[in-house]
Amino acid sequence: MRYSNLFTKTAKIAPADxxxxxxxxxxxxxxxxxxxxxxxxxxxxxxxxxxxxEQIIREEMDKVGNEILLPVLVQKExxxxxxxxxxxxxxxxQGWQDINLVLSPTHEEVVTPLMKKFxxxxxxxxxxxxxxxxxxxxxxxxxxxxxxxxxxxxxxLYSFHTSEADLNIFYEKIIPYYFNIxxxxxxxxxxxxxxxxGGVFSKYSHEFQTLSEAGEDTIYICxxxxxAINKEIIKExxxxxxxxxxxxxxxxxxxxxxxxxxxxxxxxxxxxxYMDKNGKENLVYMGSYGIGSxxxxxxxxxxxxxxxxxxxxxxxxxxxxxxxxxxxxxxxxKKRIEAVYKKLLDNKIEVLYDDRKEVSAGVxxxxxxxxxxxxxxxxxxxxKDKIExxxxxxxxxxxxxxxxxYNLLR
Amino acid sequence: MRYSNLFTKTAKIAPADxxxxxxxxxxxxxxxxxxxxxxxxxxxxxxxxxxxxEQIIREEMDKVGNEILLPVLVQKExxxxxxxxxxxxxxxxQGWQDINLVLSPTHEEVVTPLMKKFxxxxxxxxxxxxxxxxxxxxxxxxxxxxxxxxxxxxxxLYSFHTSEADLNIFYEKIIPYYFNIxxxxxxxxxxxxxxxxGGVFSKYSHEFQTLSEAGEDTIYICxxxxxAINKEIIKExxxxxxxxxxxxxxxxxxxxxxxxxxxxxxxxxxxxxYMDKNGKENLVYMGSYGIGSxxxxxxxxxxxxxxxxxxxxxxxxxxxxxxxxxxxxxxxxKKRIEAVYKKLLDNKIEVLYDDRKEVSAGVxxxxxxxxxxxxxxxxxxxxKDKIExxxxxxxxxxxxxxxxxYNLLR
Numbered sequence: 001m002r003y004s005n006l007f008t009k010t011a012k013i014a015p016a017d018x019x020x021x022x023x024x025x026x027x028x029x030x031x032x033x034x035x036x037x038x039x040x041x042x043x044x045x046x047x048x049x050x051x052x053x054e055q056i057i058r059e060e061m062d063k064v065g066n067e068i069l070l071p072v073l074v075q076k077e078x079x080x081x082x083x084x085x086x087x088x089x090x091x092x093x094q095g096w097q098d099i100n101l102v103l104s105p106t107h108e109e110v111v112t113p114l115m116k117k118f119x120x121x122x123x124x125x126x127x128x129x130x131x132x133x134x135x136x137x138x139x140x141x142x143x144x145x146x147x148x149x150x151x152x153x154x155x156x157l158y159s160f161h162t163s164e165a166d167l168n169i170f171y172e173k174i175i176p177y178y179f180n181i182x183x184x185x186x187x188x189x190x191x192x193x194x195x196x197x198g199g200v201f202s203k204y205s206h207e208f209q210t211l212s213e214a215g216e217d218t219i220y221i222c223x224x225x226x227x228a229i230n231k232e233i234i235k236e237x238x239x240x241x242x243x244x245x246x247x248x249x250x251x252x253x254x255x256x257x258x259x260x261x262x263x264x265x266x267x268x269x270x271x272x273x274y275m276d277k278n279g280k281e282n283l284v285y286m287g288s289y290g291i292g293s294x295x296x297x298x299x300x301x302x303x304x305x306x307x308x309x310x311x312x313x314x315x316x317x318x319x320x321x322x323x324x325x326x327x328x329x330x331x332x333x334k335k336r337i338e339a340v341y342k343k344l345l346d347n348k349i350e351v352l353y354d355d356r357k358e359v360s361a362g363v364x365x366x367x368x369x370x371x372x373x374x375x376x377x378x379x380x381x382x383x384k385d386k387i388e389x390x391x392x393x394x395x396x397x398x399x400x401x402x403x404x405x406y407n408l409l410r
Numbered sequence: 411m412r413y414s415n416l417f418t419k420t421a422k423i424a425p426a427d428x429x430x431x432x433x434x435x436x437x438x439x440x441x442x443x444x445x446x447x448x449x450x451x452x453x454x455x456x457x458x459x460x461x462x463x464e465q466i467i468r469e470e471m472d473k474v475g476n477e478i479l480l481p482v483l484v485q486k487e488x489x490x491x492x493x494x495x496x497x498x499x500x501x502x503x504q505g506w507q508d509i510n511l512v513l514s515p516t517h518e519e520v521v522t523p524l525m526k527k528f529x530x531x532x533x534x535x536x537x538x539x540x541x542x543x544x545x546x547x548x549x550x551x552x553x554x555x556x557x558x559x560x561x562x563x564x565x566x567l568y569s570f571h572t573s574e575a576d577l578n579i580f581y582e583k584i585i586p587y588y589f590n591i592x593x594x595x596x597x598x599x600x601x602x603x604x605x606x607x608g609g610v611f612s613k614y615s616h617e618f619q620t621l622s623e624a625g626e627d628t629i630y631i632c633x634x635x636x637x638a639i640n641k642e643i644i645k646e647x648x649x650x651x652x653x654x655x656x657x658x659x660x661x662x663x664x665x666x667x668x669x670x671x672x673x674x675x676x677x678x679x680x681x682x683x684y685m686d687k688n689g690k691e692n693l694v695y696m697g698s699y700g701i702g703s704x705x706x707x708x709x710x711x712x713x714x715x716x717x718x719x720x721x722x723x724x725x726x727x728x729x730x731x732x733x734x735x736x737x738x739x740x741x742x743x744k745k746r747i748e749a750v751y752k753k754l755l756d757n758k759i760e761v762l763y764d765d766r767k768e769v770s771a772g773v774x775x776x777x778x779x780x781x782x783x784x785x786x787x788x789x790x791x792x793x794k795d796k797i798e799x800x801x802x803x804x805x806x807x808x809x810x811x812x813x814x815x816y817n818l819l820r
Contacts, residue, residue: 005476006476007476007478007528007537007539009527009528033527035480035483035484035520036483036485038479038655039481039483041478041479041480041520041524042478042479043479044476044477044478044539046479047478047479065417066415066416066417066454067450067454067457068417068451068452068453068454068457069452069456069457070445070459071445071449071561072544072546072561073445073449073451073546073560073561074445075446078684091503091505092503092504093501093502093503093513094502095501096548096549096550096551096560099446103503103513110445110451114445114451115441117419117443118417118419127417129417129454134483134544135480136483138505138506139506140506141505141506150483150505150506151481151483154732188812222441239719243604281667291559297585317528354440383804384520390628
């Protein structure tokens with residue numbers, strides 16, 4: 001895409017109210033725009049990144065379940081049934097004929113009655129369905145850019161089982177797929193499976209916590225067995241629950257995923273049963289598995305940036321190549337730039353071509369660093385028939401031919 | 411995909427409260443599930459169709475603008491400014507610190523202040539941005555399945571111009587892209603550009619109306635010059651506004667798109683100005699251009715169905731091929747079915763393989779007709795080393811080799 005056709009604008013300084021690295025850099029580089037605290041517009045560059053993150057999540061979740069799309073609007077009645085209608089992050093509204101509604105911040109109240117229409121027998125189980133959707137939470141304190149939003153994007157998967165044992169099997173099975181996602185995003189090394197509170201559902205749940213000073217969670221890591229435990233439960237026990245070691249290291253982290261064993265908590269409320277092999281009715285066991293796609297976008301920026309801007313992993317960068325054209329008034333140079341741009345497009349390489357005439361080379365280089373596309377290439381009078389190539393996360397530049405460059409990309 | 415892995419269930423009869431052909435068939439065939447009137451879950455098959463419709467819209471809109479994603483939550487204050495806070499289809503809610511919010515049913519109130527941050531000079535114009543998003547309307551009477559929903563999906567594009575003349579040029583330019591969309595969906599022949607009320611914005615707007623008895627609009631078509639006019643404005647004039655002919659034919663139609671010249675109605679409220687060549691400030695001219703992706707899904711079913719079920723156009727069918735495996739207990743047959751299934755997958759052909767063992771051939775055939783995938787192929791003892799091929803919209807079946815079939819698909 002030509003920069004002149006891209007709806008974006010970089011800013012020399014970040015908005016004064018940006019309270020975190022991700023809010024600052026994503027706003028400054030033209031990826032998002034703040035509507036109000038915790039509510040953002042995704043500009044074209046930001047939407048491209050968000051969709052790529054979602055696609056990675058989708059590809060991994062398709063290995064265990066079917067994608068669907070649940071409604072946001074739900075009768076408050078369903079939440080009253082599960083006694084969750086008083087939780088403070090629920091948005092309430094009234095609709096036609098004075099019906100009381102809420103905006104779903106999570107979908108157990110929707111998915112349980114839905115699945116009841118589809119699952120009758122043990123033959124219909126196990127089943128897993130998921131969705132990737134905009135969610136709404138009336139957060140008292142939205143903060144840290146995309147890390148804690150009021151309107152945000154997430155994937156939620158729900159699983160359904162004949163027994164606790166079968167739920168346990170699925171629960172263990174999904175963990176590696178979560179790590180596939182973090183691996184593909186470049187976050188695996190920093191992301192720890194962490195014991196967390198099970199809430200009212202079960203003894204423990206698990207969170208995936210990415211180590212970062214920007215995180216609002218504190219986790220403890222056992223220096224002996226490497227087990228990670230969320231602070232919220234370590235209070236109850238001062239040593240590692242796995243090896244009894246008392247040397248626990250405290251770290252800040254961002255919760256980038258959470259998996260729950262729900263047991264029969266919801267199937268009980270909605271009388272969701274299946275017929276077993278002996279013709280006996282039993283409650284369905286359930287699990288729920290969340291991952292925040294927009295929070296992951298914020299997390300990536302918290303982790304991958306330097307003083308000049310964002311450094312996107314190749315898997316989610318809005319474009320693979322940032323082509324900077326200089327000396328465009330020189331017809332030979334201009335022709336060469338356009339030819340390389342065309343070649344990249346022909347080879348289906350995602351390229352942002354900074355074709356602006358009214359800005360200086362310095363501005364173009366600064367914008368390239370700010371936006372954070374993995375490969376920066378420059379064509380100018382000086383580069384002659386070569387291309388100057390630089391990786392965003394490296395210092396050195398190289399002069400190489402188009403073919404050499406193309407081979408680097410493959 | 412194997413039918414046994416697909417989250418779906420067909421029903422012999424439609425839900426009693428389904429009030430239209432699309433609600434009946436889409437529910438019965440397992441594409442959607444009703445949460446409440448006007449609010450639906452998209453099951454896996456339904457979501458596949460919706461995403462394909464959205465992708466067609468996206469490809470056409472990318473030719474004129476940039477995709478972004480605007481927030482759903484917006485301060486009520488913005489709607490008070492434009493004096494639209496009292497319109498009855500707005501959902502109102504309260505958030506943190508008693509802030510008054512609405513769920514955006516359309517985005518002029520969001521996009522105008524947003525663009526004000528990006529457009530300053532005539533050099534920044536014209537500009538067009540669009541989004542594909544879930545929208546919310548507190549409809550007093552939701553009805554006709556996906557045709558009039560309370561939570562629904564649509565594309566809305568907004569354009570920004572230096573002058574009314576430039577707005578007019580863009581307005582004319584976008585019409586053929588709308589028709590490209592209808593063409594790709596198989597609806598072009600039935601869809602008419604129709605004069606409609608401009609509301610408070612301008613004398614006329616234009617709707618795209620697809621002829622269908624299921625439509626809630628009435629349009630008049632001039633028998634002489636073929637101009638189409640919405641009933642809501644023909645009341646004011648009893649003859650064709652183009653050729654003065656008095657013979658107008660009345661037809662029912664579904665509004666599948668709507669384009670508006672907004673003029674300076676919103677830029678005026680938000681003081682959205684640009685600097686012209688002479689350094690003078692002027693209001694920006696705006697247009698808005700909607701198309702309902704979920705309504706299009708309902709429209710397609712209203713148009714393309716028979717007594718047995720849906721007949722999807724190939725461009726949006728959830729799969730291209732519905733493979734029915736029979737006599738699966740015969741090892742040779744089973745092997746042949748699996749081989750063909752694998753070949754189709756290897757060739758990146760979207761195939762739904764009905765591998766169910768517990769249901770009869772009759773049920774499989776009925777389900778194939780109901781679901782409405784373009785190509786039905788059968789492999790059984792009887793078909794030997796051939797494949798029985800039938801198009802959903804044709805009566806005749808043919809016995810052909812795999813290679814012949816593959817060539818048909820290309």
